[in-house]
Amino acid sequence: MNRIMRREYGLLRRIRRVQSKIARESPHRSIGLEGNPGASRQGILLTEQRLGRPLPPSYRHFLLESDGWSRFYSGVNLLGTADLGCLGAEDSARASLMCAGM
Numbered sequence: 001m002n003r004i005m006r007r008e009y010g011l012l013r014r015i016r017r018v019q020s021k022i023a024r025e026s027p028h029r030s031i032g033l034e035g036n037p038g039a040s041r042q043g044i045l046l047t048e049q050r051l052g053r054p055l056p057p058s059y060r061h062f063l064l065e066s067d068g069w070s071r072f073y074s075g076v077n078l079l080g081t082a083d084l085g086c087l088g089a090e091d092s093a094r095a096s097l098m099c100a101g102m
Contacts, residue, residue, distance in 0.1 A: 008061050019073070035066025039081045043067070047081040055084075 044063050048054050068080020
């Protein structure tokens with residue numbers, strides 16, 4: 001595992017710890033404590049073909065660990081291979097960000 005991948009993996013672990021703390025202290029908040037199972041390399045390649053460009057290495061690594069993450073934080077979803085590049089998913093992501101005040 002290279003330096004960037006170790007950093008990203010560490011970041012995902014820290015995010016899970018923070019989300020667990022939020023869930024304990026504010027159980028009324030809607031957050032997803034766990035991402036989805038990881039995507040296959042083939043699924044990522046198909047997504048990149050659909051997009052017409054390669055994904056950033058950090059997002060490729062994220063997808064291998066978690067193929068998207070619903071309710072990641074404050075109503076924001078991180079898109080997985082099934083949603084990246086799909087117009088409906090882009091509209092949904094934009095709406096989620098607007099609702100979260102971002």
